Amino acid sequence: MIEPEGRDDAASLAAALERAFARQHGAVPRLSPLTRLSGGASKENWAFSATSDGVERALVLRAAPAESRFESAGVISLPAEASLLRLARANGVPVPEVVCELADADRPGYAMQHVAGQSVGTRILKDEGLAGARAGMARQCGEILARIHAIPLDGSPALDVLMPADAVAALAEGYRATGQQRPVFELALCWLADRLPDCGAPALVHGDFRNGNLIVGPDGIRAVLDWETAHIGCAAEDLGWLCVPSWRFQRPDLPVGGFGTRQALLAGYHAAGGRPTSMDDLRFWQMFGSLRWGVMCAGVGARFAAGVRSVEGGMIARRASETEYDLLALMKESGDA
Structure with a gap:
C-alpha cells in the first residue's frame, strides 16, 4: 500500500540522499522520485531507484519521521541500526545490504537494497x-x-x-x-x-x-x-x-x-x-x-x-x-x- 507523500519532505530526503551517495561513493546515481510506503510506526520507509552506468537498482530509504506518533523508549538510533545490519550481514544473517547513510546534519536515515518478497x-x-x-x-x-x-x-x-x-x-x-x-x-x-x-x-x-x-x-x-x-x-x-x-x-x-x-x-x-x-x-x-x-x-x-x-x-x-x-x-x- 502507498501513502500520499509530502512533496517537500520527499524533495528534502532526495537531496540528502544525493549528498550521501556523493560522500560515500564519489558519484551520484540518477534517483527516481521517492514514494512513501505504508507501515512502520516509529520510522518512515521510502521506495526509490538509483540508476548508474545503465544499471537500475531498487532501494528503500529508512528515515526518522518528522513527527513521532509513538514512544521511542528502547528504540535504537538509525545509525546504530545500520551498523547492526552490516554486522548481521557479515555474520551470515539474511538482511538487506546498507548502501549509504544520510549525514548527521540531515535527517537520520539510511538506504538499503530492496528485497523482493512478501512481508505482510x-x-x-x-x-x-x-x-x-x-x-x-x-x-x-x-x-x-x-x-x-x-x-x-x-x-x-x-x-x-x-x-x-x-x-x-x-x-x-x-x-x-x-x-x-x-x-x-x-x-x-x-x-x-x-x-x-x-x-x-x-x-x-x-x-x-x-x-x-x-x-x-x-x-x-x-x-x-x-x-x-x-x-x-x-x-x-x-x-x-x-x-x-x-x-x-x-x-x-x-x-x-x-x-x-x-x-x-x-x-x-x-x-x-x-x-x-x-x-x-x-x-x-x-x-x-x-x-x-x-x-x-x-x-x-x-x-x-x-x-x-x-x-x-x-x-x-x-x-x-x-x-x-x-x-x-x-x-x-x-x-x-
Whole structure:
C-alpha cells in the first residue's frame, strides 16, 4: 500500500540522499522520485531507484519521521541500526545490504537494497505460492536466530542490556506508566518475577523477530527486518517473542508465527549451534512477550485517550484486552490455572 507523500519532505530526503551517495561513493546515481510506503510506526520507509552506468537498482530509504506518533523508549538510533545490519550481514544473517547513510546534519536515515518478497504476516500464511516455504520456516527461523545470537558483542554498537530481572522490572515500569489497572497484567508480572530463567552469557537479541518482520519468497526467508529494538539480553527472548499468539494471525494451532511448531523451531536453533533452550524457557519468554505486547498496546491506548489519535493507534490500543486472554491461557497451559 502507498501513502500520499509530502512533496517537500520527499524533495528534502532526495537531496540528502544525493549528498550521501556523493560522500560515500564519489558519484551520484540518477534517483527516481521517492514514494512513501505504508507501515512502520516509529520510522518512515521510502521506495526509490538509483540508476548508474545503465544499471537500475531498487532501494528503500529508512528515515526518522518528522513527527513521532509513538514512544521511542528502547528504540535504537538509525545509525546504530545500520551498523547492526552490516554486522548481521557479515555474520551470515539474511538482511538487506546498507548502501549509504544520510549525514548527521540531515535527517537520520539510511538506504538499503530492496528485497523482493512478501512481508505482510497474514499474506505469508495464506499465499499458496509460499506453501513450500511455510513448511520449513519454523526450522529456518531457528537457524537464523542461532546465527544472530552467535554474533560477537565486541563488534556491535552500544545497546541497552536487559537480562531477565531487568527486563521484567522495565516491563513493570512501562505498565505503571500507562496509568491503567489490569489485574491480569499484575498477575503475569508476579508469574514472571517468580520464574526468572538462568540465561547464561548475554547475547545480541533482535528484539522483534516475528512473522511480519520477515521477507519471504517461495525459497523461504529472504531477509530479517526491523532491528530497532535490538539489545543485549537473553537469547531465548527472541524465540519466545516469535511464539507470541498475536503473531499467529488466526492460526493458533501453529504457535511459531502461525506457520510451525515449537519443536521445529528449537530443532533448527540447536542444529545451527543455538544455546541450550528448554520448553520452560520458551514458555517464560512467550509469557514475557505477550505481556510486553499488551503493555505496548495499553501505552498506545493511554496516549489515544489523551488525544494523540490515529486509526492505527485505536486499532493497536484495543488489542491490550486480547493479550489478557493470551496470558491467562499461557498460565493455564503451564499448570498455573
